[in-house]
Amino acid sequence: MHTDAKVVPLTKDAAEPSPISPVGRLPVALIQVRDKMALRLKQALQELFDNADDTLFEMADRSTSNVEQNAFFEAMRDMRLKRKSIERAFLHKVSESFSVLGQYDIGRAPQLDALSFDGLALVQNDELEEAVAQDAMVARVMSRDAVAIGHLTARLNVLVSKKIEDKTNPLGPRLLCEAFLDACRSLGVEIKVKLIVLKLFEKYVLSELEQLYAEANQLLVAAGVLPELKSAPVRRQQEHASPTRQAAPAEPPVGAVGSVEGSVQEVFGVLQELLSQARGTALPRRELPADAVPISNPDLLRLLSHLQQRLPQQVEGSADLRISLDQVLTRATARSGRTRVIGQVDDDVINVVSMLFEFILDDRTLPDAFKALIGRMQIPMLKVALLDKTFFSRGSHPARRLLNEIASAALGCGDRDDAQRDSLYQRIEQVVQRLLNDFDDDPVIFSDLLAEFIAYTGDERRRSELLEQRTRDAEEGRARAELARKQVEGALNQRLLGRTLPEVVVRLLREAWSKVMLLACLKHGVESDEWHAALQTMDELIWSVEPHEAPEDRSRMLGLVPGLLKSLREGLASAAFDPFSTSEFFSQLESLHVQTFQRFKRSEPVSSVGDSVVRPLLDPGSAAPMVAVVEEIVLLAPREAPAPDPEPVVVVDDEALGFVDNLRVGSWVELQEDDEHKLRCKLAAIIRPSGKFIFVNRTGMKVLEKTRTSLAVEFRRKTIHLLDDALLFDRALESVIGNLRRMKGA
Known part of the structure; x- marks a missing residue:
């Protein structure tokens, strides 16, 4: 359905397409591998839980404080209660990883997390420790089983059209670790206990991957998938290696001979x-x-x-x-x-x-x-x-x-x-x-230089990610503020456009009460009681300054004004509106209400109290100036210039729009700015309410902002190119x- 550019949807369309197309089924050979490996992983996970109690009990027995001991006992209880749900969640994640191999994306970037106005959410120490432990586990598996994983990845690429790498292999150590961590999110344990659970996962699950990869490769070889790739014989392990032994050197000696080299x-x-x-x-x-x-x-x-x-x-x-x-x-x-x-x-x-x-x-x-x-x-x-x-x-x-x-x-x-x-x-x-x-x-020098360079780029990446997160938060906040302004503009125009009202009331609603409504919309949303209360106060204010003749209107006016004035004062105070301007508004509003009561008096028969006659309180010639609202009200953000003219309507083909829709947050592009200069930038965010694509440089600073149409036009002109960020050597x-x-x- 076509919508006008000025109409901003408040909720997601119920018919919004799924980011994953259901089209595509897995080949029979791949289904066999999935089912066989799921069974093996389930057995390994059961062994993990069977031994978790003993390990945690030993840790509790060696604890130096009651608090630490209780933490381990609580972890034992929590794992027993949630064992089945963790197993199910883990195996479901593994199954999903296989399912997406037969599916394709239809061009929707991931949603950004909701903006928090309480401050930036930085990576906590616990999350960092968890990430470091996960990276170390993955590195040890890749060092030990890189060849078998590579062969399995190559065979999967033969079976499915989607490009698979070792890191996206559904049986790769990274996806398995992520699936296990995700399944364990429900565990209410501290990071010390979680790291122990991760060690157990490495000991009882990841240590079995060598045999698991051998079986998966053999199943595919039997199905005729790249039988020419030859793997080394699997080393049979009589017992699980301890976590200490698994932390052996990550790389075998360069130039090694024998079965490994072969x-x-x-x-x-x-x-x-x-x-x-x-x-x-x-x-x-x-x-x-x-x-x-x-x-x-x-x-x-x-x-x-x-x-x-x-x-x-x-x-x-x-x-x-x-x-x-x-x-x-x-x-x-x-x-x-x-x-x-x-x-x-x-x-x-x-x-x-x-x-x-x-x-x-x-x-x-x-x-x-x-x-x-x-x-x-x-x-x-x-x-x-x-x-x-x-x-x-x-x-x-x-x-x-x-x-x-x-x-x-x-x-x-x-x-x-x-x-x-x-x-x-x-x-x-x-x-x-x-x-x-x-x-x-x-060749040891390469390992030394690699470690130093990764440490350097890791520091650089953390700094850029922090600035990039701030950029995303700022843009998301700006988009939410813009959406709220549109809501307030709509409410104002619905009530004021085409009407003639006292000039002071129009100014009060446009300059002051709009801020109260904006705050209510941002904090509580348009379905909240606060938003409806702000609308009701606006409606009552407008009614109170309009001409009324019916006798019952006088009674309503008498009962309405005190509460109306209280609501206005409280609302303006909550929005921190200028007290001097507030006093000026209320002084003029009081005059308007006095004139309204005066009209009620003039419409009644003249009555006397003693010898005096009730006379007009104000000179009829001192009526407040009126203003006709004939143009739509447009609210500007602080320090914001008037909105630029809308982009001209440009017809772009499906290929150009497809290019834009296939962009993902994190994609790098190169934009030809002029004959001599090119700009390289990364897509940091897609702001859904405004439809803006926000790009940052490698330091995380915003350098470009485009709409979907303008990006498609750039692509059609061949002035923008997607950069391939896959591994260069590969x-x-x-x-x-x-x-x-x-x-x-x-």
């Missing part, structure tokens, strides 16, 4: 096969002399270290790297008299890394100012790949994570920022320089594999 080299093996098939067609075939001697891997690493130290500024592209390597090998050949070449496996690694960086340096998502910095990481990344082929397979590899973290942090930097003076740019430059100066053949690897497959078919 299980995570499938990606590189696929790349090698695609490269070999593309040689001689899309890629040139190497013609080697008969006396060619492959250079050893350690010698190649030394050559790369030489280039890394001597040519950090020049070796930024794959062509530069190849030329520099060929020059070094030519000199080595001249010295030894025998042709020195790079071995086939090492040459494949160089080719793949070169292709990855070609994609990275051409990627429009990466700001130009940061491409040169990241390009200088090519040689260190190449050395890591030569040392450890799991670099291509393991998403948790420190070198890959470092590259992804740098790219994610740089996403919000625009071309107007002074890169050389930007603190983020300087920090990334320090990271790159340390790699170039200190990385020889010990997108690059996906692109390389896709290109090689196309070369194979060429």
Whole structure:
């Protein structure tokens, strides 16, 4: 139904569409996996609750105070009472995670929380501790089971059209932890007890994931889904590892051999096969002399270290790297008299890394100012790949994570920022320089740099999230105030428009009583007694200054005025209206009421009391000035200029509107402001009452405000683009594999 722009709906439409379309069913193989895994998770959760009493009792027995002991005993009782509901809620969440794989979003952004006028709701220490514990649990599972999770994610992507990542895998540790935490919201326990419950979840549920992933992968292999992916044999655990033992180092030794390495080299093996098939067609075939001697891997690493130290500024592209390597090998050949070449496996690694960086340096998502910095990481990344082929397979590899973290942090930097003076740019430059100066053949440096960089970006993110939350709260509050003003305007215009009333009454209602009504609407809503009382007072005031002739009107007037004046005084005082202006209004209002009573007297027969005659109290010529309300009343917010002219009606196609409707809070976009400047900003909020899209920069400060139509127009003009915020290395690897497959078919 079309509604006029000035009409603001008070309630959500009952027919509002669901954000999830019911269309789409899960494949049979995926249903089998869901049901089997749900059974396994249920058994593990039951084991958790079976052991929770013993654990909490031991903690209570070791307590040093009665308060602490009672807390553990209360937690035991609470968990017993709510055990079944937690189990049901957890399994329901897991089932929902599978269900959405067969569904698609229809373009509605998440709703913002209601604005609190009592102050900003900052992240509390308890929530922070809970989040830290959850992240640590997830990291330990990803370190231990990254390959199995990756294979399961790859197989799920074959079965459903929705793009799935490890973090959105319904059996991934993050979604399982979130489902368990959500199911435990009803537990009335303090954070110390909740952390113990989380440890139990890790001990009895997450520790079983290795076996669970193996079974899920085997079920899909039996269904013919990517049978070529080979997983490592599962380590059978005779007993559950303690939480202390589970906190072992998160990363296995780089360059590890044996079954672990063999299980995570499938990606590189696929790349090698695609490269070999593309040689001689899309890629040139190497013609080697008969006396060619492959250079050893350690010698190649030394050559790369030489280039890394001597040519950090020049070796930024794959062509530069190849030329520099060929020059070094030519000199080595001249010295030894025998042709020195790079071995086939090492040459494949160089080719793949070169292709990855070609994609990275051409990627429009990466700001130009940061491409040169990241390009200088090519040689260190190449050395890591030569040392450890799991670099291509393991998403948790420190070198890959470092590259992804740098790219994610740089996403919000625009071309107007002074890169050389930007603190983020300087920090990334320090990271790159340390790699170039200190990385020889010990990849541990990547773990150290990753930890330091994550700590830095974590602080930056917390600051930006705080400012972003303030921006959202301010915009939501402004929208609520605007909606309330529309309600007040509507009530005023309904009663005043087209009528002729005393000028003082019109001013009183417009300038003073409108504030009382606005406050009632904001605090209590339009269904409240306070709002209806404000409307009633306005109606009584208008009636009291209109001409009346009937005798019963005089009686009503006598009974109405005292209460009316009291309501007006109390209302204006509650809205903190200027006392001087209030006194002036009441003085003029008193004169109006006196004139009204005078008219009642004149309409009655002249009567005498003794010898005196009741005479008019005021001169008839002193009647209050009247005003005709012929234009709609428009209220302005404090320090607000008159509203701009409405946007011209522009016809936009469904594709443009679809782009806007598919935007999600948190999406990054790039707006072409003019021929020279682009603005990068993140969608922070969609204000439903006003239909405004609020964008912030990477610090959380508001930089842009658009309507749905204006965004669609920008998209149609191709002046706005959605930035892909998926992991940079993963997108690059996906692109390389896709290109090689196309070369194979060429």
